[in-house]
Amino acid sequence: MNKKIINLGIVGFGTVGMGVVKILQHSPAMFTEKTGLRPIIRKIVDIDKKRHRDVRIPAWILSKNVQDVLDDSEINVVIELTGNESAARKILLDALSRKKNVITANKSALAKYWDEIFAAARKNGVEVYYESAVCAGLPIIQVLQQGLAANRISRIFGIVNGTTNYILTRMDRDDYSFKDALVEAQKKGFAESNPTLDINGYDSLHKIVILSSLAFGKRVKIEDVYVEGIDKIEVSDIKNGAELGYVLKLLAIAKEEVNKEIEVRVHPTFLPKGHVLSSVEEEYNAVYIVGDLTGPIVLYGRGAGQMSAASAVIGDLIYLGRRFVSGMSGRVDNIWEEKHSDLKIKGINEIRAEYYLRFSVVDSPGVLAKISNILGMNDISIAQVIQKSRFSGSVVPVVMMTHEAVEKNVQRALKLIDHLDIVKAKTVLIRVIGVRS
Amino acid sequence: MNKKIINLGIVGFGTVGMGVVKILQHSPAMFTEKTGLRPIIRKIVDIDKKRHRDVRIPAWILSKNVQDVLDDSEINVVIELTGNESAARKILLDALSRKKNVITANKSALAKYWDEIFAAARKNGVEVYYESAVCAGLPIIQVLQQGLAANRISRIFGIVNGTTNYILTRMDRDDYSFKDALVEAQKKGFAESNPTLDINGYDSLHKIVILSSLAFGKRVKIEDVYVEGIDKIEVSDIKNGAELGYVLKLLAIAKEEVNKEIEVRVHPTFLPKGHVLSSVEEEYNAVYIVGDLTGPIVLYGRGAGQMSAASAVIGDLIYLGRRFVSGMSGRVDNIWEEKHSDLKIKGINEIRAEYYLRFSVVDSPGVLAKISNILGMNDISIAQVIQKSRFSGSVVPVVMMTHEAVEKNVQRALKLIDHLDIVKAKTVLIRVIGVRS
Numbered sequence: 119m120n121k122k123i124i125n126l127g128i129v130g131f132g133t134v135g136m137g138v139v140k141i142l143q144h145s146p147a148m149f150t151e152k153t154g155l156r157p158i159i160r161k162i163v164d165i166d167k168k169r170h171r172d173v174r175i176p177a178w179i180l181s182k183n184v185q186d187v188l189d190d191s192e193i194n195v196v197i198e199l200t201g202n203e204s205a206a207r208k209i210l211l212d213a214l215s216r217k218k219n220v221i222t223a224n225k226s227a228l229a230k231y232w233d234e235i236f237a238a239a240r241k242n243g244v245e246v247y248y249e250s251a252v253c254a255g256l257p258i259i260q261v262l263q264q265g266l267a268a269n270r271i272s273r274i275f276g277i278v279n280g281t282t283n284y285i286l287t288r289m290d291r292d293d294y295s296f297k298d299a300l301v302e303a304q305k306k307g308f309a310e311s312n313p314t315l316d317i318n319g320y321d322s323l324h325k326i327v328i329l330s331s332l333a334f335g336k337r338v339k340i341e342d343v344y345v346e347g348i349d350k351i352e353v354s355d356i357k358n359g360a361e362l363g364y365v366l367k368l369l370a371i372a373k374e375e376v377n378k379e380i381e382v383r384v385h386p387t388f389l390p391k392g393h394v395l396s397s398v399e400e401e402y403n404a405v406y407i408v409g410d411l412t413g414p415i416v417l418y419g420r421g422a423g424q425m426s427a428a429s430a431v432i433g434d435l436i437y438l439g440r441r442f443v444s445g446m447s448g449r450v451d452n453i454w455e456e457k458h459s460d461l462k463i464k465g466i467n468e469i470r471a472e473y474y475l476r477f478s479v480v481d482s483p484g485v486l487a488k489i490s491n492i493l494g495m496n497d498i499s500i501a502q503v504i505q506k507s508r509f510s511g512s513v514v515p516v517v518m519m520t521h522e523a524v525e526k527n528v529q530r531a532l533k534l535i536d537h538l539d540i541v542k543a544k545t546v547l548i549r550v551i552g553v554r555s
Numbered sequence: 556m557n558k559k560i561i562n563l564g565i566v567g568f569g570t571v572g573m574g575v576v577k578i579l580q581h582s583p584a585m586f587t588e589k590t591g592l593r594p595i596i597r598k599i600v601d602i603d604k605k606r607h608r609d610v611r612i613p614a615w616i617l618s619k620n621v622q623d624v625l626d627d628s629e630i631n632v633v634i635e636l637t638g639n640e641s642a643a644r645k646i647l648l649d650a651l652s653r654k655k656n657v658i659t660a661n662k663s664a665l666a667k668y669w670d671e672i673f674a675a676a677r678k679n680g681v682e683v684y685y686e687s688a689v690c691a692g693l694p695i696i697q698v699l700q701q702g703l704a705a706n707r708i709s710r711i712f713g714i715v716n717g718t719t720n721y722i723l724t725r726m727d728r729d730d731y732s733f734k735d736a737l738v739e740a741q742k743k744g745f746a747e748s749n750p751t752l753d754i755n756g757y758d759s760l761h762k763i764v765i766l767s768s769l770a771f772g773k774r775v776k777i778e779d780v781y782v783e784g785i786d787k788i789e790v791s792d793i794k795n796g797a798e799l800g801y802v803l804k805l806l807a808i809a810k811e812e813v814n815k816e817i818e819v820r821v822h823p824t825f826l827p828k829g830h831v832l833s834s835v836e837e838e839y840n841a842v843y844i845v846g847d848l849t850g851p852i853v854l855y856g857r858g859a860g861q862m863s864a865a866s867a868v869i870g871d872l873i874y875l876g877r878r879f880v881s882g883m884s885g886r887v888d889n890i891w892e893e894k895h896s897d898l899k900i901k902g903i904n905e906i907r908a909e910y911y912l913r914f915s916v917v918d919s920p921g922v923l924a925k926i927s928n929i930l931g932m933n934d935i936s937i938a939q940v941i942q943k944s945r946f947s948g949s950v951v952p953v954v955m956m957t958h959e960a961v962e963k964n965v966q967r968a969l970k971l972i973d974h975l976d977i978v979k980a981k982t983v984l985i986r987v988i989g990v991r992s
Contacts, residue, residue, distance in 0.1 A: 257702020
């Protein structure tokens with residue numbers, strides 16, 4: 119067996135960095151067996167040298183200075199795990215410009231600086247791997263790039279954030295409020311101490327930007343994607359949806375129909391209970407992909423965690439190692455060329471969907487007529503209604519599920535409805551994935 | 556873009572072969588965009604030249620003689636889709652010996668002649684791809700080889716045969732008998748006109764031999780694997796299982812525990828209703844894999860069909876094409892080296908499982924005591940019992956779910972029980988995947 123060496127520099131020695139080092143320390147033989155290469159960690163960089171870590175490394179390996187990795191001409195793979203998007207951008211570009219291959223877990227840096235990063239990789243004839251950036255150890259990047267390479271992808275529906283899925287599960291199953299469910303998620307270690315990016319949907323946004331760019335072979339820009347988080351969701355909406363046969367998920371959606379504009383968006387979404395994603399609960403992730411040849415495919419698993427993310431990083435490293443051994447010398451074949459057709463993403467106002475609407479109205483005669491009248495005038499037809507409480511004069515919820523309608527019509531109707539005297543609070547709108555979507 | 560050429564020979568022009576040709580005819584630009592290569596079909600071989608086919612090819616491309624592919628020195632990839640295992644073996648070995656890369660869909664040839672085929676590939680410095688051999692377009696081979704490469708795999712539970720899953724779904728949902736459900740599967744086009752290999756479990760056997768060999772990095776031999784089909788399953792057993800909280804699936808199982816013998820087997824299996832595989836219905840396939848780093852992962856989708864299988868073949872071809880362009884020249888890196896540790900597969904008698912047992916007994920006093928006495932003496936303890944009908948003197952079913960027990964003890968006990976006067980038919984045994992398995 120070939121005993122050549124692969125020299126590594128790791129930047130960022132936090133949770134995932136420690137996981138990567140653990141695997142390389144505990145299973146160097148596995149790595150060698152699968153690649154023919156002996157992995158050597160030449161340098162680990164982190165600004166915090168003192169932090170307690172549950173892996174032992176020789177003191178001289180740890181540095182505060184990223185130049186120690188960049189300037190080491192022996193290092194041919196830089197593993198970037200900083201978690202800071204602008205630091206990551208600089209490290210990636212610097213490493214690529216020195217003709218070092220990079221592996222990164224930084225989804226926001228990839229989503230924001232994709233063009234810059236891949237242009238640098240092409241220019242320097244080196245490669246960029248990022249399996250860990252989306253759903254950690256669930257190998258969704260490789261499946262899109264390779265396994266499904268022959269397919270035209272028409273749909274990606276992803277539950278790609280474990281924290282929010284855990285929160286929605288607790289709200290649904292145990293009637294927790296959003297806030298209580300969040301506290302529970304933090305206790306269980308699923309949510310970060312600052313869980314803003316999870317809750318406001320931006321973590322899912324970064325992931326769907328990467329997945330849809332790959333799936334469609336076109337650059338999806340982060341600023342073109344509509345995003346809405348779960349922080350305004352109330353338990354009553356989840357319960358109402360359940361009564362109508364739906365389950366609420368924070369869904370990352372990408373759709374491409376032949377000769378139509380692409381849709382890419384992230385928002386809370388009601389799924390019919392029969393949909394395969396509706397049973398994905400707790401902190402689990404799942405990505406539903408429709409290829410024209412394969413039909414629907416689902417990948418399901420935990421999309422986070424130290425060792426799961428490290429699994430993806432080492433998986434990339436094994437792949438890269440095999441390419442080294444094969445005599446591959448920096449052919450950037452894992453990304454499409456820059457031949458972007460002018461890509462337009464449909465604005466949220468232009469989409470067609472079914473809608474869950476919860477009106478807060480005074481319980482008096484004629485209310486339903488007034489609301490349905492405005493909906494009708496805006497081309498919105500009603501599929502189901504729930505109206506339960508009956509205390510004359512008090513404010514009660516009226517829930518409606520519409521047939522497919524155009525979003526701007528719905529928004530226009532809601533503006534009119536929310537100005538009615540009988541309406542006492544802003545109407546709640548949740549988009550629905552229909553059975554035929 | 557590079558306009559180099561990849562020259563193909565296709566052997567076997569049946570359903571999948573036609574699918575492959577359709578994709579290459581309809582989307583040559585897609586292939587070129589993803590690989591930089593122009594695909595040229597130089598020859599298609601099939602013994603039946605007259606059969607009606609819904610793809611048009613120039614008459615001179617079609618031949619009855621496989622030598623036309625083997626002797627063409629321009630052809631560097633042979634796509635083998637004959638469906639006949641001994642013909643496939645010969646074609647693969649001949650192609651490899653002429654230093655042609657091969658792509659094959661032939662699971663039984665791979666399962667039986669693995670050593671011979673990969674030895675020939677290594678010897679000749681060419682490669683063997685076979686994504687389509689297991690679950691068609693569901694990219695389970697690539698996920699095991701690459702995405703999960705850093706993991707030690709401890710479990711594979713696979714629903715890998717769509718025909719039998721469709722039959723079991725119809726029996727469960729619509730109370731069809733096995734025979735009626737089989738006829739329905741044939742009408743729907745899921746089952747072959749000769750569905751023997753589906754029903755007797757051998758199709759699943761071939762697939763789990765390939766998956767477990769890959770997952771464990773060791774050669775699993777077909778003759779060491781226990782296999783049992785679904786042809787003896789009765790609707791009443793499915794209903795009894797449902798009552799106890801279980802769903803019946805034909806499961807392909809591979810287990811490896813540290814320092815223990817490997818288990819590889821195929822048989823009808825009761826799964827707890829909470830298990831993620833229990834909701835895989837109709838003709839769908841799913842493979843549940845537990846990696847030490849990733850935890851449980853599931854791939855779900857249709858595991859058969861013309862275009863799905865063709866998707867896998869073209870996916871392999873794209874992968875291979877990219878390696879050509881990268882200057883890779885026949886490094887067999889996608890299979891492990893021949894360093895097989897002496898692998899022992901646990902015999903079916905040695906496994907530990909929970910068991911569903913249905914006794915056919917005379918309904919008279921003391922029956923339950925006699926049976927439980929024999930079970931107890933053989934270290935088998937009972938978890939649940941169903942005994943319903945009460946027509947004194949007639950033959951009634953008694954259903955028991957055991958705690959975990961050793962199979963040989965169960966078999967010994969059943970031999971004793973089936974000899975009792977009060978027992979009127981051979982006891983039905985179905986293995987159960989416990990919640991902790």
